[in-house]
Amino acid sequence: MTSLFSDLRYALRSFRKSPGFALVAVVTLALGVGANSAIFALVNRVLLDLLPVKAPKELVLFSSPGPLSGHLWSDGDTSTSFSYPMYRDIRNASGSVFSGLLAEYPFDASVATASETDRARAELVSGNYFDVLGVLPAVGRTLTASDDVVPGGHPVVVLSHGYWQRRFGGNAAILNKTVTVNGRAMTVVGVSRAGYAGIQPGRPADLFVPVQMKAQMTPTWDGMSDPRDYWLQIVGRLKPGVSKERAEVVLQAIYAPMLRDLSKLMPNMKEATRKEFLAKKLLLLPGAHGRLVIQQSLGRPLVSLMGLVALVLLIACSNLAGLLAARGVARQREYGIRLAIGASRAQLLRQSILECLIFAVVGGALGIIVAAWILNALVGAFPAEAELRQVAAQLDLRVFGFAAMLSLAAGLFFGISPALRAARLNPAGTLQGSGRGSASTTREVLRFRKWLVTAQVALTLVLLIAAGLFVGSLRSLGRVDLGLKPDHVIGFSISPQSNSYEPARTLALARVLTERLSSLPGVRSVSAAELSTLTGNDSGSNITMEGTDPNPDQPTRSLTNYVGPDYFSTLGIPLLSGREVSWRDDANAPRAAVVNEAFVRRFAPAGDPIGRRFRFGRGDKERPPFEIVGVVKNSKNTEVSEADRPYAYVPYAQDKDLGELTFYLRADGDPALLSASLRAEVRRLDARLPVFDVRTLTQQVRDSLATQRVLTILSAAFGILAALLAAIGIYGVLAFAVAERRREIGVRVALGAPPAAVRNLVLHEVFRFLAIGAAVGLPAAYALSRAVESILFGVKAGDVRVFAAGVAVLAAVALLAGYPPARRAAATNPMEALRSE
Numbered sequence: 001m002t003s004l005f006s007d008l009r010y011a012l013r014s015f016r017k018s019p020g021f022a023l024v025a026v027v028t029l030a031l032g033v034g035a036n037s038a039i040f041a042l043v044n045r046v047l048l049d050l051l052p053v054k055a056p057k058e059l060v061l062f063s064s065p066g067p068l069s070g071h072l073w074s075d076g077d078t079s080t081s082f083s084y085p086m087y088r089d090i091r092n093a094s095g096s097v098f099s100g101l102l103a104e105y106p107f108d109a110s111v112a113t114a115s116e117t118d119r120a121r122a123e124l125v126s127g128n129y130f131d132v133l134g135v136l137p138a139v140g141r142t143l144t145a146s147d148d149v150v151p152g153g154h155p156v157v158v159l160s161h162g163y164w165q166r167r168f169g170g171n172a173a174i175l176n177k178t179v180t181v182n183g184r185a186m187t188v189v190g191v192s193r194a195g196y197a198g199i200q201p202g203r204p205a206d207l208f209v210p211v212q213m214k215a216q217m218t219p220t221w222d223g224m225s226d227p228r229d230y231w232l233q234i235v236g237r238l239k240p241g242v243s244k245e246r247a248e249v250v251l252q253a254i255y256a257p258m259l260r261d262l263s264k265l266m267p268n269m270k271e272a273t274r275k276e277f278l279a280k281k282l283l284l285l286p287g288a289h290g291r292l293v294i295q296q297s298l299g300r301p302l303v304s305l306m307g308l309v310a311l312v313l314l315i316a317c318s319n320l321a322g323l324l325a326a327r328g329v330a331r332q333r334e335y336g337i338r339l340a341i342g343a344s345r346a347q348l349l350r351q352s353i354l355e356c357l358i359f360a361v362v363g364g365a366l367g368i369i370v371a372a373w374i375l376n377a378l379v380g381a382f383p384a385e386a387e388l389r390q391v392a393a394q395l396d397l398r399v400f401g402f403a404a405m406l407s408l409a410a411g412l413f414f415g416i417s418p419a420l421r422a423a424r425l426n427p428a429g430t431l432q433g434s435g436r437g438s439a440s441t442t443r444e445v446l447r448f449r450k451w452l453v454t455a456q457v458a459l460t461l462v463l464l465i466a467a468g469l470f471v472g473s474l475r476s477l478g479r480v481d482l483g484l485k486p487d488h489v490i491g492f493s494i495s496p497q498s499n500s501y502e503p504a505r506t507l508a509l510a511r512v513l514t515e516r517l518s519s520l521p522g523v524r525s526v527s528a529a530e531l532s533t534l535t536g537n538d539s540g541s542n543i544t545m546e547g548t549d550p551n552p553d554q555p556t557r558s559l560t561n562y563v564g565p566d567y568f569s570t571l572g573i574p575l576l577s578g579r580e581v582s583w584r585d586d587a588n589a590p591r592a593a594v595v596n597e598a599f600v601r602r603f604a605p606a607g608d609p610i611g612r613r614f615r616f617g618r619g620d621k622e623r624p625p626f627e628i629v630g631v632v633k634n635s636k637n638t639e640v641s642e643a644d645r646p647y648a649y650v651p652y653a654q655d656k657d658l659g660e661l662t663f664y665l666r667a668d669g670d671p672a673l674l675s676a677s678l679r680a681e682v683r684r685l686d687a688r689l690p691v692f693d694v695r696t697l698t699q700q701v702r703d704s705l706a707t708q709r710v711l712t713i714l715s716a717a718f719g720i721l722a723a724l725l726a727a728i729g730i731y732g733v734l735a736f737a738v739a740e741r742r743r744e745i746g747v748r749v750a751l752g753a754p755p756a757a758v759r760n761l762v763l764h765e766v767f768r769f770l771a772i773g774a775a776v777g778l779p780a781a782y783a784l785s786r787a788v789e790s791i792l793f794g795v796k797a798g799d800v801r802v803f804a805a806g807v808a809v810l811a812a813v814a815l816l817a818g819y820p821p822a823r824r825a826a827a828t829n830p831m832e833a834l835r836s837e
Contacts, residue, residue, distance in 0.1 A: 022359075024728070025323050029363030029410060031721060032316030034370025035309045037395070037403040039714075041375050043302050044398055045201065045391045051290045052195045054134025055237075059287030060244060062090075062234035064255070066280035067273050069266045070228025075106065075293055081230040084211070084223065086258060087126075090234070093254045097247040099239045100132035103211060103232045106203060107218060110498035110690055111167070112180040117499075117688045120163065122181070122207040123198055124214055130158075130192070132237050133199075139164075140175045140190030147210040151224060154210040157186040161194040163206035181207065183500025184216045199235060199287075202294035202387030220497055220657035227262060235287055244284045255282040268617075294387045301711050304788050308466055311459045312718050315725045317410045318452045318459075320359070322729055353412070360411025364403050371395060371403065381710050383703040385693075449733045450765070453726070457773025457810065458780065460719075460726040465781040465806035467719035469788065469795050470712040472802055476794025477705055483635025484533075485572025486697035488524075489664055490671035492678055493532060493693045497659030499686065506658045509685060511583070514564065516681045517665055520674065524666045527567040530652055531637075532662035532693065534704045538638045541616040543646070545603045546625060558599055559637065559645055560616070562652035568594070568632050570666045571697070578610045578630030585651035592651060594630035599646035604628070614648075626650060640704055641793045664697070671696050708793070723810065727817035730769060734762055734821035745828045755826035762822035766814050774807060781806070 050056040065079040074081045084103070091101040102125065109122040127148025135142065138161055147154040157179065159168075168174045178185050186209070198205035211232075215222040223229035238247055259278050263269070269277065289295070372395055382388045496506040510528055517526045531537050540559040565582050568575055578594070585592045593614075600609045613625040626648070634644040652658055667674055675694055682691050695703070702709075738745070745758060785797035795802070 025320055025359050026363045026366060028316045028319050028323075028725065028728075029359060029407065030366035030370050031725075032313040032410070033364055033367030033403055033406050035374060035718065035721070036306075036313050036406055037367060037371035037399055038374035038378060039302070039305050039309045040402050041371065041395055041399045042378070042388070042391075043306055044396075044402075045394075046294055046298055046302055046388075047289070048398075049201070050288050051133075051199060056288040057286075058237050058240075059133075060236050060238060060247070060284040061287040061291065062236065063283045063285050064280050065283070067269075067277050068230060069269055069277070070226070070230060071223070073105075073231040077292070077296065078230075080233050080291070082232050082234055083227045083229050084214075084232055085225065085227040087232050087234050089258065090251065090254055094236075094247075094251060097239060097242045097250045098236045100128050101234060101236045102126050102129045102132045103234055104129065104199060105211070105214075105232050106198075106200065106205070108495065108498070109181050109207060109209075109217065110183070110495060110688075111207065112499075112688055117180075117690050118167070119495075119690045119692045120167075120206040121203060122209055122217070123205045124211045124217060125208050126211050129208065132235070133196075135196050136193050137190040138193045139172050140188070142190050142192065143208060143210055148212055151212050151214075152216055154212050155184060155186045155216075156189045156210065157181060158190045158192055158208040159188060160192050160197045160204065160206050160208070162197055162204065164191045167206075181209065182217050182219070182498040184213070198290075200291040200293055201289070202390050204390055218497075219500065220503065220659040227258075228265060233291060235291075236284070248282065248284055251282045251284075255280075294391065298388060298707065300788075300791050301707055304791065305711065305714055307784070307787075308463060308715055308718050311463055312722055312725075313406065313410070315456050315459050315463075315722050315729075317413075318456045319725050319729050319732075320410060322449045322452045322732055356411040357408075360407040363411070364407030367403055367407060368395065368400065371399070378710060378714070381713070382706045386703075386706060388707075449729075449736065450769075453729045453733045454769050454772045454776075456722075456726045456729045457769045457814065458777035460722040460813075461773060461777030461806055461810050462781045462784055463715070463719045463722040464809055465777075465803055466784055466788070467712075467715040468802035468805050469785055469792055469799070470708075470715040472795040472799065473792040474705070474708050474712040477640050477708060479794075480636070480640050482640065482701070483573055483633050484697075486701050488667050488669070488671055489571065489697035490667065490674055490678070491532065491662055491664045491693070491695065491697060491700065492691050493660065493662045494682060494689055494691060495660040496686075496689065499689055501659075503656060503658040506661070507653055510564065510652070510658075510661055513663070513681065513685060516685075517663065517678060520665075520677050520681070522668045523674065524668060525566045525570045526663065526665050527570040528564045528652065528661045528663045529567060530562040530655065530658070530661060532700075533571065533637055533697070534639060534700050536639055536704070543599075543603055543648070544615045544617060546613045546615070548603075557646070558595075558603075559647045561637065561647070561649050562655045562658070563594075563649045564652055564661075567649065567664075570664050571635075572666075573635045574633040576631045576633060577608075578628070580630055581649065581651045583653065586653040587656070589654075591624050591626045591654055592629045593626040594632055594649045595628055596632050596644075596647040597634045598644045599648060600631055602646045640701065662693070711791070723813045726810075727813050730766065730814055730817040731821065734765060734818050735824075737765065738762060738821045738825045741825075742828065745825050746831075749828055758826040758828070759822040762825050763815070763818055766818035770811055770814055773810075778803065778807075 051059070053059070061080060062082065063077070063079045064082070068078070070083075072078060072081055082103075087101070087103045091098075091103075094101065104126070105124040107122055107124060109120050110117055111120045125143065127143055127145040130136075130142035131144070137158070140158075142158055143156070147156055159174070164170060164174070174188050175191075176187060176189070178187055180186070192208070209217055212224075214224050223231055236247075238244070256278075259280060263274055263278060266274070266277075285292070375395065379389055496509055497503075501509065514526050514528065517523060531539060538559050539561070540557050542556045543558045544556070563581055566580060567573075568580050576597070581592065581594060595609065603614065604612050609628050609631055612628050614628070615623045615625050617623055632649075634647075636642060637647060652661070663678070665671065665674055665678065679691050679694070682689055745761075748758060748761075781803065782798050785799075785802075789795075789797045
């Protein structure tokens with residue numbers, strides 16, 4: 001132990017003698033470890049974290065890919081939505097392989113107490129939900145099977161622990177008290193334990209409501225008894241010893257008869273589609289990580305970022321290895337003296353390893369600080385309601401362990417070679433040699449450092465090209481013609497149905513609110529729609545045009561939205577022909593629709609579309625037809641990167657299930673200044689009606705590109721960091737080479753070599769680094785571009801401009817880094833160089 005403390009004191013003393021080396025080594029390692037730990041913290045929460053429930057690996061998610069006919073609700077993968085009758089029948093018949101099957105459906109709720117009303121995330125869950133998951137209450141009780149019996153007969157609610165703390169201050173007095181959820185008085189019977197907030201990462205639940213309260217929670221839509229209404233997600237827990245494959249066999253025997261019965265309710269389904277429908281399989285997906293919704297949108301970007309940041313770590317480690325190798329050469333004489341006076345080789349090896357461990361510990365500790373800063377900045381770059389903000393990524397024990405592992409691996413792996421070289425020194429040969437070390441060792445270390453720098457150049461080129469691809473993708477998104485004018489527009493949402501409004505009352509509220517908002521100073525026009533624009537939401541249906549025979553090979557689906565008067569003029573969508581929706585288009589008027597150009601091209605390519613009629617559904621003549629009264633330009637409705645798709649806009653005054661609306665106001669000046677006024681107008685009409693998602697349309701467009709923007713910023717930051725590290729590596733190896741070749745350079749100058757020739761002698765190494773690095777880096781960059789092409793927009797793998805720009809930037813960085821050593825070499829005084837030898 002005494003010798004260990006002695007080695008530690010010696011190491012710290014040696015670092016004080018060369019603070020520049022110690023600082024550069026520690027900072028290099030901290031940047032690499034910090035960047036990797038920050039991205040790993042996100043990957044850990046989104047892709048690796050298990051649900052905080054009992055035995056999460058026993059959980060499975062139900063999925064049935066293939067065609068459907070009927071009403072479908074989905075927040076991601078449509079194959080995971082099932083009807084309540086299907087859930088009930090499967091649950092009752094599958095007890096041989098499952099210890100329990102639960103169902104859940106996420107919805108938004110208005111929660112009112114005596115003092116205030118706010119917006120909350122809620123889940124409709126089956127009575128066995130908490131029992132299947134093994135989640136115990138923190139206060140009171142959870143829901144039980146007895147809460148899942150009578151439709152509308154169980155007005156009870158369980159709060160999540162986080163919501164209980166946030167909304168009610170963790171006061172246990174809320175137990176058995178009444179809160180109003182979506183206009184219905186509900187008794188709080190319990191609080192779930194801390195740490196559990198639902199089965200979907202990125203959408204933490206605030207409330208858990210029995211599924212039998214569906215009609216009360218979504219008053220415009222029941223769906224509990226319709227086998228063709230797909231809206232529930234099913235999660236099962238396998239019995240011990242039952243494999244997923246065996247369970248699927250049992251389920252298929254239950255599922256196949258259900259499909260046959262359902263097909264009898266679909267007389268208009270095409271025969272080919274019917275065969276595909278009857279052949280559907282019921283599959284079980286791993287459920288240990290919860291419902292894979294956020295993973296579908298963020299999985300690929302996060303994996304791409306993890307790959308990019310791993311390259312940064314490799315570059316940082318290469319720099320560290322070069323620094324340690326150079327330090328080892330500089331200390332050869334010291335090592336030789338220590339060996340000569342009696343130090344053992346084991347002592348030298350231990351001393352070198354201890355120094356590497358010090359670098360690893362200090363660099364890792366600083367890396368955690370860097371990771372915390374990067375993580376906060378990264379998460380903060382997303383909108384407040386974004387899924388990535390909701391997963392609450394943090395530096396937990398797993399991240400600390402990851403950082404420690406990286407630090408130790410980097411410090412030991414890249415420091416062991418100099419340590420072993422020191423332990424193998426021949427003291428006599430070292431002391432007989434002059435300068436800092438023997439010529440053979442110096443040449444060996446120089447070759448090693450050159451190969452490290454060449455690898456850095458190759459990896460940096462990959463990162464620069466990746467950054468160029470993401471920058472090009474974001475620029476392409478920024479140049480997309482939205483088909484609307486987002487400037488001077490502000491939007492906000494209300495959900496009257498959540499406050500027990502009937503559709504007729506909601507319509508009356510919308511009309512009065514539109515009039516009041518239109519009278520505000522500086523407001524040019526006001527309109528509303530059931531689906532907010534550019535928020536990722538969509539709704540659609542099959543279309544049947546009157547007077548035409550549907551082509552079985554032609555897609556017949558169109559997206560739809562219910563909108564109000566002046567919707568297109570308020571959003572700045574050009575009207576090409578006909579008219580907009582008006583207040584005359586109410587429930588007593590013929591059904592009207594405004595369609596976009598893509599709709600006309602798909603369904604009415606010949607002649608004037610104005611006056612043509614169509615129905616929602618395939619061949620369903622019982623539904624009332626809609627008459628096309630106007631045609632508008634194609635615009636982006638769901639997301640900026642979407643392709644032009646058929647779209648039909650129908651009046652929300654003709655929607656018998658009108659429940660939620662998003663209002664848009666076009667202003668003369670800054671629309672954000674209207675925020676307080678519009679909230680006040682809503683309060684005057686109904687003080688208990690929450691106003692949410694208040695933001696300008698420009699901000700909404702920006703928020704919709706948050707993931708692409710963060711990807712671009714991070715990839716550019718990683719590229720810049722890699723270029724900086726590569727520049728340090730190139731400078732270091734050339735400075736080392738010039739110092740070691742000082743006598744040779746002095747002889748060349750003494751023999752008449754001009755300064756330009758000496759500079760070129762050094763810069764030749766730079767071009768060699770670039771040539772070999774490009775030969776390796778360009779194919780690797782192409783492979784990476786193919787891997788990330790699916791998350792790019794408007795940029796193709798192998799884009800010549802991006803690759804050329806990457807090479808040009810790297811060449812400029814390399815020449816800037818190599819020029820100071822080259823200039824120093826050209827300024828060598830031959831007399832001083834020869835005399836020093």
